[in-house]
Amino acid sequence: xxxxxxxxxxxxxxxxxxxxxxxxxxxxxxxxxxxxxxxxxxxxxxxxxxxxxxxxxxxxxxxxxxxxxxxxxxxxxxxxxxxxxxxxxxxxxxxxxxxxxxxxxxxxxxxxxxxxxxxxxxxxxxxxxxxxxxxxxxxxxxxxxxxxxxxxxxxxxxxxxxxxxxxxxxxxxxxxxxxxxxxxxxxxxxxxxxxxxxxxxxxxxxxxxxxxxxxxxxxxxxxxxxxxxxxxxxxxxxxxxxxxxxxxxxxxxxxxxxxxxxxxxxxxxxxxxxxxxxxxxxxxxxxxxxxxxxxxxxxxxxxxxxxxxxxxxxxxxxxxxxxxxxxxxxxxxxxxxxxxxxxxxxxxxxxxxxxxxxxxxxxxxxxxxx
Numbered sequence: 001x002x003x004x005x006x007x008x009x010x011x012x013x014x015x016x017x018x019x020x021x022x023x024x025x026x027x028x029x030x031x032x033x034x035x036x037x038x039x040x041x042x043x044x045x046x047x048x049x050x051x052x053x054x055x056x057x058x059x060x061x062x063x064x065x066x067x068x069x070x071x072x073x074x075x076x077x078x079x080x081x082x083x084x085x086x087x088x089x090x091x092x093x094x095x096x097x098x099x100x101x102x103x104x105x106x107x108x109x110x111x112x113x114x115x116x117x118x119x120x121x122x123x124x125x126x127x128x129x130x131x132x133x134x135x136x137x138x139x140x141x142x143x144x145x146x147x148x149x150x151x152x153x154x155x156x157x158x159x160x161x162x163x164x165x166x167x168x169x170x171x172x173x174x175x176x177x178x179x180x181x182x183x184x185x186x187x188x189x190x191x192x193x194x195x196x197x198x199x200x201x202x203x204x205x206x207x208x209x210x211x212x213x214x215x216x217x218x219x220x221x222x223x224x225x226x227x228x229x230x231x232x233x234x235x236x237x238x239x240x241x242x243x244x245x246x247x248x249x250x251x252x253x254x255x256x257x258x259x260x261x262x263x264x265x266x267x268x269x270x271x272x273x274x275x276x277x278x279x280x281x282x283x284x285x286x287x288x289x290x291x292x293x294x295x296x297x298x299x300x301x302x303x304x305x306x307x308x309x310x311x312x313x314x315x316x317x318x319x320x321x322x323x324x325x326x327x328x329x330x331x332x333x334x335x336x337x338x339x340x341x342x343x344x345x346x347x348x349x350x351x352x353x354x355x356x357x358x359x360x361x362x363x364x365x366x367x368x369x370x
Contacts (some may be wrong), residue, residue, distance in 0.1 A: 011056045011066055012146045012206040016213055020224050028119035030229055039228035043323045046195060046233060047364075050152035051225030052216050055194075056191065059122025060142040060203060063133070064112030071137045072113055075129065076106070077252075077271045079262035081107045088175040088190050090115040092252055092260040093117075093125060098276025099248035100255065102129065103240070107177055107190065114188065116147070116201075118242045132272075146209035151199030151233070153367065154221035159200055162215055163189065172200075174368040183215045191369060194230065196237025198369045235318055235329060238291060238361030244302055245317040245331050253280035254333065256289045285315065288339040292347070292363040294328035294354050297321070300347040306332055307346045307353070313338055316347060322363060329363050330356070 011017070017024065023032030033054070035042060045051055063072055069080045078091040088107040095101050102121045107114040116336045117125045129139050150159055160169045165180035170188070172178060177190030185208040193199035204212060207230075216222050231241070240246050240255060251273070252258050258266075261277055269278060294300060299321045306314035314334030322329045330347070340346065341360050346353040 009057075011054055012209045013054050013056065013213060016210050017054065017224075020217075022224070022226060025227070027227055028057050030119065032057060033224070034083075035226040035228045036224050039226070039232060040227040041227035041324045042223065043232050045223050046152045046197065046225055046229060047324060048153065050150055050155040050158050050199075050222045051195075051229060052213060052218075052222050053149040053151065053225050053230055054146070054209075055149050055201070056146040056206070056209070057119035058147050059115075059117040059119065059125060060145050060147060061115040061117065061126070061129070062112055062142055063115065063129070063137060064071065064140070065137040067134065068112050068137050069111045071133050072106075073265075075132045075272070077261040077265045077274070077277065078106060078263045080106075080108070080113070081264075082262070085110065085340070086176055086178050088177055088192055090260050092257060093128065094252070094271065094273035094277070095248055096272050098247045098251045098280070100242070100250050100252065100257075100274030101248060103244055103246060103257070103260065105192065109188075109285075114203075126203055142203075144206055145203050146206045148202045148204070148209065148213065148216075149193050149199060150202070150216060150222065151193045151195040152221075153198060155197070155199045156369070158216060158219040158221045159189075161219065174198075174370045183212055185212055187212075194237075194239055195233035195241070196364060196366045196368075197233070200366055205221065208294070212362055232320055232323060233321055235331065236322055236329070236364040237366060238363060240289065240331065241318060250289075250333070251280055251285070252277055254285040254287050254289065270339045284336060286336060287333045288336050289317075289331060289333055290339050291359045291363060292316075292330040292332055292345070292356040293359045293363070294330065294347065294356045296354060297328065298349060298352075298354060299328040300330045300349055300354060300356070305348045306328075306334055306356075307348065308338055308343075313345070324364050331361075334358075
């Protein structure tokens with residue numbers, strides 16, 4: 001017996017996924033469904049109807065206690081003074097050199113702050129927060145909760161049939177959340193997601209996840225969708241994935257994520273890596289994250305080298321065939337001088353050069369409900 005082998009964790013819906021025909025793969029230390037009936041079918045269904053994604057591998061954290069707001073601002077480049085009750089905001093966890101350790105969501109709850117961090121980095125994130133937050137501030141890992149995402153233009157109609165609360169579900173606009181009863185289950189629901197479509201993320205007790213998943217997939221508009229469609233949808237939406245398009249080698253400015261550093265904090269600093277962020281905002285960066293549209297049918301994959309003529313100028317960080325656009329697309333970092341829309345480049349794949357040009361992101365327009 002190999003004692004060094006670590007078995008992947010099972011999601012609360014593991015049995016449910018398998019019963020639905022989910023093809024399970026290991027991702028971020030968890031067994032997760034990569035697809036059910038097919039990635040392209042699930043992708044297009046979500047664009048036209050509503051897909052239900054299990055994202056329970058993500059880390060759900062709660063920060064509370066005396067001085068929690070000031071303490072969290074000392075760790076994150078966020079302006080919590082402008083974050084209203086129930087509001088959700090994107091932010092970044094940076095190291096002392098301004099490199100990105102993770103990107104995350106922060107919501108203000110009545111008694112503290114609710115954070116959602118990436119599954120692949122959550123244990124390191126928890127360690128970082130516990131190291132940097134003072135003793136009087138409590139960090140709870142909400143590991144008894146599942147996280148579901150219902151995404152697509154018909155997500156609201158399907159979800160609205162099953163929720164009640166102090167406010168109607170229609171009161172939620174993009175990046176707003178609240179507490180609701182969903183099929184008799186208490187849930188925190190925010191109008192947010194990772195597909196570029198209108199949709200909702202639902203935090204609920206793990207033991208109720210199967211009941212709620214059955215309830216939602218019982219609606220004609222909703223089908224389960226896996227990791228494959230989630231990845232192709234987020235790529236079309238121009239949304240970076242940590243560990244691929246973001247790492248400790250990238251900073252907020254070269255990643256095009258300076259909006260994750262709120263205006264007051266850009267001036268005041270006072271967070272890890274502030275000096276680099278302020279310098280990059282003032283002076284620019286040597287490289288930038290861009291979108292690329294490719295000719296032909298062959299997709300460029302992560303790690304592929306990018307050329308301007310015979311000079312290597314960048315690297316692909318995410319790539320694939322776009323089901324919505326019917327041609328390959330990619331995200332990449334290139335020299336800033338070559339980041340302008342319309343710039344012609346080439347990508348090396350399997351000994352061939354693929355023609356590509358820089359295009360604006362998102363590749364497919366966002367349809368958030370604002």
